Amino acid sequence: MGVTCVSQMPVAEGKNVQQTVELLTRKLEMLGAEKQGTFCVDCETYHTAASTLGSQGQAGKLMYVMHNSEYPLSCFALFENGPCLIADTNFDVLMVKLKGFFQSAKASKIETRGTRYQYCDFLVKVGTVTMGPSARGISVEVEYGPCVVANDCWNLLLEFLQSFLGSHIPGAPAVFGNRHDAVYSPADTMVQYMELFNKIRKQQQVPVSGIR
Amino acid sequence: MADVLSVGVNLEAFSQAISAIQALRSSVSRVFDCLKDGMRNKETLEGREKAFVAHFQDNLNSVNRDLNELERLSNLVGKPSENHPLHNSGLLSLDPVQDKTPLYSQLLQAYKWSNKLQYHAGLASGLLNQQSLKRSANQMGVSAKRRPKAQPTTLVLPPQYVDDVISRIDRMFPEMSIHLSRPNGTSAMLLVTLGKVLKVIVVMRSLFIDRTIVKGYNENVYTEDGKLDIWSKSNYQVFQKVTDHATTALLHYQLPQMPDVVVRSFMTWLRSYIKLFQAPCQRCGKFLQDGLPPTWRDFRTLEAFHDTCRQ
Numbered sequence: 317m318g319v320t321c322v323s324q325m326p327v328a329e330g331k332n333v334q335q336t337v338e339l340l341t342r343k344l345e346m347l348g349a350e351k352q353g354t355f356c357v358d359c360e361t362y363h364t365a366a367s368t369l370g371s372q373g374q375a376g377k378l379m380y381v382m383h384n385s386e387y388p389l390s391c392f393a394l395f396e397n398g399p400c401l402i403a404d405t406n407f408d409v410l411m412v413k414l415k416g417f418f419q420s421a422k423a424s425k426i427e428t429r430g431t432r433y434q435y436c437d438f439l440v441k442v443g444t445v446t447m448g449p450s451a452r453g454i455s456v457e458v459e460y461g462p463c464v465v466a467n468d469c470w471n472l473l474l475e476f477l478q479s480f481l482g483s484h485i486p487g488a489p490a491v492f493g494n495r496h497d498a499v500y501s502p503a504d505t506m507v508q509y510m511e512l513f514n515k516i517r518k519q520q521q522v523p524v525s526g527i528r
Numbered sequence: 529m530a531d532v533l534s535v536g537v538n539l540e541a542f543s544q545a546i547s548a549i550q551a552l553r554s555s556v557s558r559v560f561d562c563l564k565d566g567m568r569n570k571e572t573l574e575g576r577e578k579a580f581v582a583h584f585q586d587n588l589n590s591v592n593r594d595l596n597e598l599e600r601l602s603n604l605v606g607k608p609s610e611n612h613p614l615h616n617s618g619l620l621s622l623d624p625v626q627d628k629t630p631l632y633s634q635l636l637q638a639y640k641w642s643n644k645l646q647y648h649a650g651l652a653s654g655l656l657n658q659q660s661l662k663r664s665a666n667q668m669g670v671s672a673k674r675r676p677k678a679q680p681t682t683l684v685l686p687p688q689y690v691d692d693v694i695s696r697i698d699r700m701f702p703e704m705s706i707h708l709s710r711p712n713g714t715s716a717m718l719l720v721t722l723g724k725v726l727k728v729i730v731v732m733r734s735l736f737i738d739r740t741i742v743k744g745y746n747e748n749v750y751t752e753d754g755k756l757d758i759w760s761k762s763n764y765q766v767f768q769k770v771t772d773h774a775t776t777a778l779l780h781y782q783l784p785q786m787p788d789v790v791v792r793s794f795m796t797w798l799r800s801y802i803k804l805f806q807a808p809c810q811r812c813g814k815f816l817q818d819g820l821p822p823t824w825r826d827f828r829t830l831e832a833f834h835d836t837c838r839q
């Protein structure tokens with residue numbers, strides 16, 4: 317498990333989501349990257365049930381339950397800005413039992429699916445983000461396996477991203493700045509996906525989003 | 529066999545000594561015979577005891593006498609091997625069948641040859657040290673003067689000395705931790721952890737580094753039974769490349785007479801990988817080339833280069 321950067325790739329001018337994904341993967345293949353199966357990251361939103369909120373009328377906290385095909389035996393439960401719990405996949409069954417406390421938000425499921433590419437020590441995953449039946453955007457994940465400290469290899473990652481993302485250059489993920497020289501963990505990747513999904517959800521609320 | 533005398537053996541005394549040994553052996557066996565037979569039948573108990581004690585005393589006296597005689601003779605025989613310049617191996621020259629087993633002449637030739645080799649190696653090493661461009665060259669110049677004769681025995685340094693050298697290096701570099709173990713007898717194995725960047729397994733023979741394997745900080749360096757895994761390579765191309773370069777460095781840093789300087793130079797060079805992912809190439813200015821960061825470190829300046837960007 318190395319350092320991972322998750323970013324959103326805007327849809328190319330005059331193209332739809334699918335065409336832009338094809339453009340990206342073709343660039344990767346020209347670079348010499350090899351196809352290595354597929355990947356999937358999904359996320360479901362839960363909010364605290366009204367009955368547990370009490371009389372203070374405080375707003376319910378949102379909890380995100382996520383899965384990542386890279387860690388098929390794990391389930392991730394995250395709060396925004398809060399702790400990240402890494403549990404066995406049985407956690408999903410537990411969530412059903414906790415219906416009285418956490419309720420699944422309707423039609424909240426969002427996921428990204430796509431192809432996994434290997435290039436030298438880099439692992440690249442280009443995915444189509446979908447909510448329900450429609451494609452909402454493009455996710456680009458780049459993992460650099462040999463390095464474990466995010467700040468050590470950010471410049472190197474950036475140079476690699478530029479080599480196939482072209483003019484679109486993402487900023488450093490917020491989780492990179494959190495701890496100076498801490499060892500990067502899978503939870504950091506899930507936080508990045510959660511933030512990406514939230515961003516895409518908000519874009520969806522605006523009718524003139526980048527979907528053509 | 530007449531010329532054997534010239535070796536310095538007193539043959540007369542020699543044959544006398546052999547008969548003295550025979551006499552001593554028979555008197556000793558008489559003592560045991562006497563003890564074995566015990567007390568013979570006599571009329572009175574007192575008579576039996578007296579006769580036995582007297583007999584036993586006689587026998588012991590003759591053992592004593594024969595022993596003294598042997599000791600006197602052995603001084604006369606002398607020590608033949610001490611007189612020969614090649615000690616006991618000189619006795620090989622006494623072999624009468626030279627044609628079939630020319631061991632002695634071969635031995636002399638080998639001895640001369642190895643003497644010459646050592647002499648020439650010493651001269652060559654002195655010359656090379658003056659021409660050296662390595663970082664360790666300056667330190668060498670100073671110590672070369674007070675260095676005594678060449679010592680080819682660096683392979684048999686005491687483990688305690690090796691421990692001291694390694695722990696001194698360990699203290700020299702705070703971002704580098706060195707763990708020494710001896711799973712296979714006297715040869716030491718080091719597990720070097722450099723920051724949160726990489727781990728290196730170093731297999732030593734005395735103070736010489738035999739083999740190194742570089743792996744990632746998050747990679748496993750142990751086998752299933754908990755021993756250091758000195759055979760499998762890293763899963764990452766970047767560390768496979770660094771392993772190759774480290775092996776090259778082992779061949780570069782060579783000072784057979786000062787192995788501790790070699791280990792220190794190697795570790796200093798290795799330490800420059802602390803910026804493996806942070807240092808751009810000093811030639812092309814980029815981080816990546818063919819998906820790899822600058823994996824080469826110059827032996828003198830420790831600057832980072834891509835494998836293909838170094839001269």
Ligand SMILES: [Zn+2]
Pocket residue numbers: 809810811812813814817833834837
């Ligand atoms: Zn270069």
